[in-house]
Amino acid sequence: MTAPIILHLPHASTFIPEDLRDVFLPSDEELQEELNRITEHATDQIFQQALPEAKAIVFPVSRLVVDPERFSEDSQEPMSQVGMGVTYTKGSLLQLLRNPPTQIKRQELLERFYNPHHQKLTEAVEKSLSRNNRCLIIDGHSFPALPLPYELQQTAFRPDFCLGTDDFHTPEELVAKVEKEIAIFAPIRKFSVNF
Numbered sequence: 217m218t219a220p221i222i223l224h225l226p227h228a229s230t231f232i233p234e235d236l237r238d239v240f241l242p243s244d245e246e247l248q249e250e251l252n253r254i255t256e257h258a259t260d261q262i263f264q265q266a267l268p269e270a271k272a273i274v275f276p277v278s279r280l281v282v283d284p285e286r287f288s289e290d291s292q293e294p295m296s297q298v299g300m301g302v303t304y305t306k307g308s309l310l311q312l313l314r315n316p317p318t319q320i321k322r323q324e325l326l327e328r329f330y331n332p333h334h335q336k337l338t339e340a341v342e343k344s345l346s347r348n349n350r351c352l353i354i355d356g357h358s359f360p361a362l363p364l365p366y367e368l369q370q371t372a373f374r375p376d377f378c379l380g381t382d383d384f385h386t387p388e389e390l391v392a393k394v395e396k397e398i399a400i401f402a403p404i405r406k407f408s409v410n411f
Contacts, residue, residue, distance in 0.1 A: 219269040219270055219271070219348075220344045220347075220348035220350045220351050220352055221267060221269065221270035221271070221344075221351075221352045221353075221354065222270060222271045222272075222273060222337070222340050222341060222344060222351060222352070222353045222354070223263050223264060223267060223270045223271065223272040223273065223354050223356055224273050224337060224353055224354065224355045224356065225259055225260040225263060225264075225272060225273065225274045225275065225356045226275045226279065226283070226284045226285045226355070226357075227254075227255060227256040227259065227275070227279045227283075227285070227357065228255065228256055228257065228258065228259045228260035228261075228274060228275070228356075229255070229260075229274070229275060229276060229277055229278050229279075230251045230255050230278055231276065231277050231278055232247075232251075232277065232278050232280065232281055233277065233281070236281060239314050239315075239317070240280070240313060240314050241312055241313060241314055241315070242307075242311070242313065250280065250307045250308060250309075250311075250313070251278060251280065253307075253308045253309075253360075253364060254278075254279060254280065254307065254308045254364075255278065255279075256356075256357055256358045256359075257358070259356045259357060259358050260272070260274045260356070262356070263354065263356035267354070270354070271340050271344070273333070273336055273337045273340055275329075275333055276329070276333075277329055279304070280304055280307075280313065281303075281325065281329060282302060282303060282325050282326065282329045282330045283300070283301075283302055283303075283304065284329070284330055284333045284334065285355075286300075286301055286302040287301075287302065288302050288326055288330060290302070294368065295366075295368070298310065298366050298368070299313075299366075300366055302322075302326070302330065303316075303317055303322055303325060306366065307366070308364040308365065308366050309364070309365050309366070310365050310366055341353065352390070355380065357380075359374065359378075360374075361374060362374070377398050379391060379394055379395070
C-alpha cells in the first residue's frame with residue numbers, strides 16, 4: 217500500500233528549455249540572477265529526503281516559464297496585478313522579464329507544462345484516495361528572510377516554518393500534530409499558521 221502523502225514541489229527547478237530562452241529579455245547573467253532569487257532551491261531534495269515514502273510531484277521547469285501554483289486565468293490570480301500570473305512578464309524586482317505572450321503562445325505553454333503537471337498531481341491524489349481513502353498533500357516551499365519587491369505583503373511576519381492551511385481542507389488535528397512535531401525538532405524556531 218502506498219503512503220497517503222503527496223509532495224507537491226512546484227518551484228525548485230531552474231530549467232528553462234532552450235527553445236524558450238529567446239522569449240526572456242534579460243541577458244544570460246541577469247536571467248541567472250533572477251533564477252537565483254525566485255527559485256526555491258533544493259526544496260525538492262529537502263522534502264523528498266524528509267518524506268521518502270511520499271509520492272513526489274516535481275514541476276520540471278522554472279516558474280519563470282509557467283508557474284503551476286498560479287490560477288491559469290489571470291482574472292482569478294492576484295499576482296497577475298504585478299506581472300506574475302501564470303506566465304510571468306515581470307521578475308522578482310518588478311523588472312521586465314518578457315513581453316506578454318500572445319493568447320496562442322500562452323495556451324501552448326499551459327498545454328506543454330501546466331496542464332500535464334496538474335493532470336499528474338490529480339492522478340496521484342485520485343490513486344491515493346482509491347488505495348488509502350485519504351490523501352495529505354504537502355506543498356513544499358521556501359521563502360527568503362526578507363520580502364522581495366514583487367511580494368504583495370511586504371511587512372508580513374516571516375517565520376522559519378509556515379503552515380499554510382485551508383479551513384475546508386485542513387483538519388485542526390493535523391495542524392496541532394504538525395505544530396507539535398515542529399516544536400520537538402525546532403524548539404527555538406518560530407512558526408506561524410496561516411488560515
